[in-house]
Amino acid sequence: MGKYALITGASGGIGQAAALKLASLGYHLYLHFNQNEKSIKELLAQVKPFGGEYITIQANLEDPEGYKKICSQIFSLDAIIHCSGNSHYGLLVDTNQQEVESIMRVHVTNPLLITKELLPKLVKKRSGNIILISSIWGQTGAACEVAYSTAKGAQISFVKALSKEVALNGVRVNAIAPGAVETPMMGQFSEEDKQLLQYEIPMGRLGLPEEIANGVKFLLSDDSSYITGQVLSINGGWYT
Numbered sequence: 304m305g306k307y308a309l310i311t312g313a314s315g316g317i318g319q320a321a322a323l324k325l326a327s328l329g330y331h332l333y334l335h336f337n338q339n340e341k342s343i344k345e346l347l348a349q350v351k352p353f354g355g356e357y358i359t360i361q362a363n364l365e366d367p368e369g370y371k372k373i374c375s376q377i378f379s380l381d382a383i384i385h386c387s388g389n390s391h392y393g394l395l396v397d398t399n400q401q402e403v404e405s406i407m408r409v410h411v412t413n414p415l416l417i418t419k420e421l422l423p424k425l426v427k428k429r430s431g432n433i434i435l436i437s438s439i440w441g442q443t444g445a446a447c448e449v450a451y452s453t454a455k456g457a458q459i460s461f462v463k464a465l466s467k468e469v470a471l472n473g474v475r476v477n478a479i480a481p482g483a484v485e486t487p488m489m490g491q492f493s494e495e496d497k498q499l500l501q502y503e504i505p506m507g508r509l510g511l512p513e514e515i516a517n518g519v520k521f522l523l524s525d526d527s528s529y530i531t532g533q534v535l536s537i538n539g540g541w542y543t
Contacts, residue, residue, distance in 0.1 A: 305355060307331045307379045308523075311364070311417070312387030314339035316486025317436055319346050320512035321384055321519045326350035326357070328520065335360045335373055335387070364409045365389075370416040380424040382432045382523055385414045385458075390488055395449040403450050410454035415461060422469070429473035432523050435462055436515065437478045437534065443542050455480075459534055466532030475531040479518045482538025484510040505540030 308325055312318040314336035322332055323346075332350070334357060336343045343359055350357055362372040364387050389409050391402050418433060425431030440448055441455025459478055466476035483489065483500055489509070492500070501508055518535050521527055536543065 305329045305331050306381035307333065307356075308382040308384060309333040309335065309373070309377060309380060309417075309421070310384045310386055311335040311373070311414070312385070312436075313346065314342040315386060315388065316488070316512045317481070317484065317515045318384075318386035320516035321386060322346055323349060324513070324516040324520050325384075325523075326353040326355055329353070329355065330382075331356040331358075331379075333358050333360055333373075333377055335362060337361065337363050337365075337387075364413040365405045367408060367412070369408070370413045370420065373417055374420040377421055377424070380421055381428070381430070383418060383421060383434070384519055385417070385433075385435045387414070388436070388488070390448070390451055390491070392447055392491060394447060398450055406450045406454050407457075410451075411457045411461070414458070418465070422474070425474045426469065426472045431474045433462075433465070433474065433476045434519055434522050435459075435478045437462075437480045439480050439482045439536070439538050439542055441478075442480055442534065442536070462534070463532050470531055475522075475527075477522045477527075477531060478534045479515060479522070480534050480536045480538070481515050482510055482536075482541040484512060484515060486512055503541065504538075508539065510537060510539060 308330045310318050310322050313322050313334035360376050362369045435458045437458040438455040440452040441459050444452045462476050462478040518537050
């Protein structure tokens with residue numbers, strides 16, 4: 304019997320890449336999305352040849368109770384990969400309360416509550432993995448992305464704290480902090496802006512979603528069996 308993994312934000316660039324990687328490894332998947340049903344249908348067509356069980360779950364993680372809709376549909380479970388995300392670009396003084404609450408619910412509150420509700424399934428098995436896709440901005444902070452940086456920093460603190468709490472239960476908790484990755488979230492920047500960004504990155508290019516998915520594969524594997532509470536930076540040498 305194969306392992307089961309929940310991927311939140313499976314319709315996004317990194318979520319899709321992680322889903323494809325895990326499907327190729329024989330995982331059965333719970334694929335969460337909110338509005339992008341078209342992307343999920345395309346993803347289902349891509350993973351179908353791997354022959355696993357793929358269950359889609361629609362839920363809005365901007366809703367304070369969005370986590371309940373996801374958790375009510377999860378049965379067997381071996382891993383949680385939190386990929387859901389949204390962004391806000393602008394000065395903090397121009398950021399309204401609704402935007403702040405949206406960022407925090409999607410990146411912090413609902414992921415924390417999803418994990419809380421599903422953690423007993425992993426503890427009972429005395430094995431499992433939880434991975435949060437954080438950000439380089441959670442490590443270094445970014446002007447004009449203060450709310451986003453705050454949320455991503457909170458994810459890293461969550462990983463460090465929870466990993467200590469569940470280590471003796473056989474559950475590992477880690478984060479991945481991508482740098483600039485070629486996903487639809489980068490669509491808010493012009494080609495000129497992205498070109499300038501690439502000049503700042505020592506490797507001279509944006510990352511690919513598949514490269515983040517490779518990090519997920521590593522953290523789920525036995526090759527990382529003694530790694531917990533850590534942040535894997537996949538950023539092309541940017542801000543290191």
